Amino acid sequence: CLVLHVVKMDKLTGTMFEKAHFQKAFCTLKPACDAFITEPNDVNSKLLKNAMAMVPEYALTQLQPYVLIPLEIHLKANKSNCTVNVLDVLTTLLKKTSISLWPTFMRIYKMLVEKLTHEKNPDIAVNLSEDIKLSIIIALNLLIEKADIVVLNEMYNEVDCKHVGYLIYICTIIIKKEKMNILRVEALKCISMLLSNWNKNIEFNIRLKIIQRLIKFVPGVLSVCSIIVNATDIQHHSITVAAINLWSTITSLIICDEYVIEDCNPYLEKSICNDNKNNDKQKLNDWIKENRTNFNLVATHMNKTREHQHWRVRLQLVSSCDVLLSKCTSSMKSSVTSLIETLIVLSDDEQPEVEKLANESVDKLHKIFDGQNKKSLLELLEESFYILLSRIPRFIRTSNYIKQKTELSLLSGYIKLFGKAHLSQVLNSYAHLDRLITVLIQILELEYKTITLLEESSIRDLNSIQTFTADMSRNVPWKQLIHFNDTSALCKIECICKLIGLYGDSNFIGRYLMDLFESRAMYRREITLLINMVLSENSGEYHYNLVRDVIDLYLECDVWYLPTSIENNSTTNIADAQKNVIQICLMTEGLSKLVSSLPVTQQSLCLIHCLYPILERVGSEHGPISLAGQSAITLLAHSGGYRDPIDLVIKNSDYLSHHFTNKLWSLSKHPEVLNALKVMMNLNSGDDLLQSFHTMVTEVLVQSCDVHRTENMHSFMKVFHIFVMCVRKREQKCSPVSDHTEKSKSSSNCVIENILQYHKLMTFDLENDLEDEYWENKLNSYTPCENNENVAEDDEDDEDNKKPLPPYIEMVLSIMKRVLHYLPSKHNSLPLQILNEGLNVISSYEDQLLPMVHKIWSPLCTKFNSNTDDIVFREAFNVLTTMASTAKDFIRSRSLKQVLPTITERLVSNAKQSKNVAKGSVYFTSHKYKMQYTILSGLADFVLNLNFFEKDMYDVSNSVAYYLDKDQPIELQNKSKEFYKKLYEKHSDFIWIYLQSLYVDEYEYKSDNERLPTIKVYSSSLFNKSNISKNVSELIEPLNI
Template identity: 20%
Template structure:
């Protein structure tokens, strides 16, 4: 007899089922219109699903109702209800809220808490139910719908499998594929239970071993496909649901599916999600991996090793066919993590081919993206910041490569990996060399890598030697010949050669910093320091930045206070090496620049004694060198003069001391004999003479600066633009250095004035003046301004009679040019010369105290420039300020 409560609920369930099922209607011509009429409107359907959910909750709350609902007699209604709900859940045209309401009802129908009751019922509809949910999950995983739709589909699949494929009575011998199964296991009709009268009941299935084998052979491929397609989804909720699905299936159904078969799917899943950016996904993947190791650790390691070996064999082809190498690198890293340090070490020790394939695979994916490389100096310092600034292709981040390096550095066979990278660098192309250098930097900079064995020390030494040889071959390819036929930007764009030079420069610094501070490593330190100083002068920003960071790394290695202290300690070795290599300029053209960079970075005055002699050698070589070598030598000499100014900013002559008073000028404190008095007088006179000689002897600092000017003053007449600018810079800095030594300053001004003023004899009335002449003339005006400041009236006649007419002529000629009205005029050499002259006029007027006759033309020209509307605003403002300074000086002079 049917219980009254179930009879009532059964009636309500039948009513809801009728309303959910589409009503049959006559087929019209427009089938779409007929289907639309048969569908319920959204509001009515939403209310109906809510009522159905409440009814199902009530049914499952009462044992009598639940038992009748899940009995064999109710399976037709159960199946129809599932079909109707799946139809609504899978309808992409409906609102997500309605679809989720249908999914909520389906979750109740496959609740694992009732798996003993509904397992047989769900087994009947398992193929269609599973296929439909799988299709819903895949179709909506990347669609513009709520992520909860595919998430619910995945959760329903998990509950469905846990209800139907879970049993404690099943003895699983081995997984039998469907093609090799017996007839009884592949034919579902053999598993249909027969009624007592001999008639078969198609809605009753006996779930014996044959059925489980058959079901597993069908479900596992579907499950594998579903997991492989959803594991890389962009939404972390879907990835998390996929992991939870495999966690539940592994925990509940491993006896049916087979631990090894499920483990293969789970390992493939963990290989993708073990280092997921979301913490929840990462934790779930680690939990799944822990369960796999607990169930059968040996199989996990064996399968992962086979998977890794297969991945390495096909890595190059997969990278070529892949749109992004990020997933490949992540899978490789995760597989290494699954193996663990100990197992990976054993695998490397057992097979040298595995190490070589691993290195080749990693090198094939590491590529620097030159378009996003440094285009200007970023000021980054330190290993981590510099490595982070290197952009990699294929969407790979430096942090991911660092994680891979940490894994390799933690193995016992890290030396084999290091040597394999070095061997591949020697035989591969330039891209492979760059990748090898990057990987070696990552490997050596990890916290796990320690140079604690002789093998590791030899490996680092070998890398340093090989890298220096590679850098030597790149020296001429990165620097083009000096060309004065046109003015161009010296900043060279990034190329494969510049990337390799930058990475190798930083790599040798990392390698030396890992070596222990022992005596036999001193040569490597000096060689690396020399190379880094050489490449800091590179016009390529990336190479320069890499070398600068390498210098900072070396300075911090042995506890020096700063880079200057480190350079001073090793200055004698570097200077000796510069002296040797500068004599073979064809082989070592950039050796003078090493001295230049060392001087610019040292702040200790003690460096003067270390470098003054090498500067004298450079001065002797100036007249015997070609244009390129002369340019490099002058650059080093300019750095030397500027270093003198930094080291001794306020160098002044010592105050003169008068001689010791004679005998007649002093009163003896006691009476003594005539012989004693004569001896005292002679000793005092000798002391006074020696003291005067010591005080009158010129300072070696001033002597050095004067010697530099005497050797370079004639080069100002050369026609090469870089040489002219270097010579003028040397003159300007030397004048400021000896400004308080009039005996040396005034002759220097007099001797260099003629060559300086000749740079203004360009014939400004002509319009075909080269830009290079204007650049040199602009710098010459600045040096003349310096001469006025340091000497005052000494250059009065030179300014009044030689320089003022020339600058007046140029200002008069250039103000009427048509180019002044162009927007790009402020970027020209003519504009720079005008601006320099306008700024310098107040200095000429005030420091030399020009007379009214010589002052008035310049003041009038300033007034003209200040009131000419067609000139750029910057020139007018500068002329106005200079005019005000000149007029203020005139008023002050009149009052005085």
């Protein structure tokens, strides 16, 4: 009894407590409701919303009818000025309470729907403001969402679900005609609510009956979804997201496998038994089968959004596909493949959120592989994979970048989906493997027309090789794809090939590609690229043997040494040569990639065969081939644990010297050895390496004396040139740079005093008719101290020269003597280049220098005539300037008499040809232009080194003045101005007066001091002043006092 009494007391206490709260809530809401029913303005609306926020949900639920009274009154009044406030309050109420009474629900439902339609014509949406429509739709969504299941069943049990259908119709009109994005999204959400909220029912039969009434609305709704997703990208992405969500919601609930009658579901673990006893289910099953084609068509439209620009659309598509693959694989059997492909494509999406969710969905598919139905799904995907391979080439050739990327992502995704467990099984089919390789060959078609065949004479330097990144290794001339515009496609294809190598039977695939390499010569470039990518990241038990076989395949003489130049008697055309350059680059790159894929211990075994051929490529005169060689040797050094490429070469120099020795003895058969030799000699790594070069060059020097080897003389010359340049670089590195610059002339005397002295001497010269020999003796008489110093220096040099010459200097002398025999050749400039480098090497050995200069002089003079080719004339001038800088006065007299007139005449005659040359003209690539540029660049130093007098400087200055013309190329104008500036540093008086003669017609310089004579400057009549005045004024202006 005591317990019962306590229980009764607790209930009484609880009832009293709830009553107290109810009274408090009523007291809170009543003033606000009274104010709102009187005037639903903004202030009263805010007051009522605040009151509802203060009241607990359970109390507000009990007072819900009381709060609805003012709302219903104003909704019926249909006054647009207060509608927004009423709807705002209703929304707040519906967020905190749910309507459990069918009459109340239907009353509010009708009032809200009526707000959206005309009274006279209910089929037309009323012309309200977008904000009011939005508020109505939001209120309806909350009303339906928060409705009790009993209320919803009443609504769905109506005849034909008339109220549901009518609101769906109104929402579709809003979606099609309205412009406000959020309004259209809420309308789509409203449809989704109407067609999915019945799912709260647990009983299967009730659900089935409701679906039977709703299926009549599904085609129209799916049609609206299709229209939305097919709109342009101008449409806001949120609308597309809502449409995709509506599609998957309806499909997964109404068209799901649960209502399909089959013996079993072939794609899911759960089987659905046939139940013919249920007529409703049989009718629904028949309806699904009748409309399956339409459902697949809608799914096709939805799958197109996987290429949508906004990532949230793609994210929603992933969610929708995941839902459908878990619930609708039987009802939408024909769309299963496209849904899987969508997930595969988006699993490689650039947006992390999309990629993560898609990969999670793909992982679920992997579990299906391991389940009891894996065979049927694998067969389905194999068939789809083959279909994909059949269509990819056409898409790649005809589609834009987005579709190309989609197809490549799909191919990559299929390979990932098959995985290591199934890809080998798929590719065991010859049809699948051959088709896959053929497709990869087609999409990897390489562009060859952009490859340059111009050769570069510069020596490749391993000291300055740049580090190659992954992006740089793709953006190279020999890997430009015809069907793609950027390197991202190549990166994607490279990933696909690596996956094939990792997941497939790499030994089987590699051998198959090697067979294709030999049998399909037309596609050898693409096959080579495929081999490189498929085998570059592999570590199988047969990998080493496979790599060795591929290396042997690449290094076959007929394959490795392809013609890259077009000769008169050659059958190779430009296109073939360009293709060969690409093939050589790919094989060079392939060697390094294949070797670097091996463990370090196995790499050293392959280096014996690979390093020397790669050095040949590094030294190639073709830019792309050399770049491929540099990239390859950098990769080998990095993967093998070497400090840099130089360290790699030096530590493997023993067997490299063996290659050099053997190939130099048969130079005519192995001309490429010179490319590798240039690279080796340019290392500057020490006397030991130089000594090994000395031995090699000695052998070549002996061969050059063989009268039966004259056809190889050009190759011998290249070896000599390389060696002499190597010695010169060593000399520059080991010897401190001597300062040959003379101190500038003291400027204590002003320019005017120099002019007076000049005038006095010229007057004396004219009166006595003196010859040049007089002035030479006069000059020598003024420099006794210098002569004494030179004698002392000569004595010291004699003592130094008694020391034995270094072996490499003796070798340089021997080379120069040998080269002199080929100097009379009219068209070969290489002997002149060798002599020029040799003179620089022996410049500090005067006992050897002057006799060598004397031997060179006579054959050199034959090059300075009007018939000499421009390139030979240029190289001869370079030798002459080197002689002037090293031998100086030793060649002064003979230079003035034998070569200077020819040089000035050549400058003057060529000035006419370079005048008025258009910018960008082919003339700027000609040897004639290069010769002009070289002479103008070196002529000032030549004049200064040989101490020209005014008369000789005047002739030279006149020849250069032709290039001050404004119609000459700007580079030649600048070089001519530099000529006068250099001479001015030592001969300021002469240059100042000479420039004045070019600038003024006639001018007389007088002084107030009677002791100073009057000086007249006469105009030169050789030049058009209007054409040269600009450059002359630029020269004179900073010289004026």
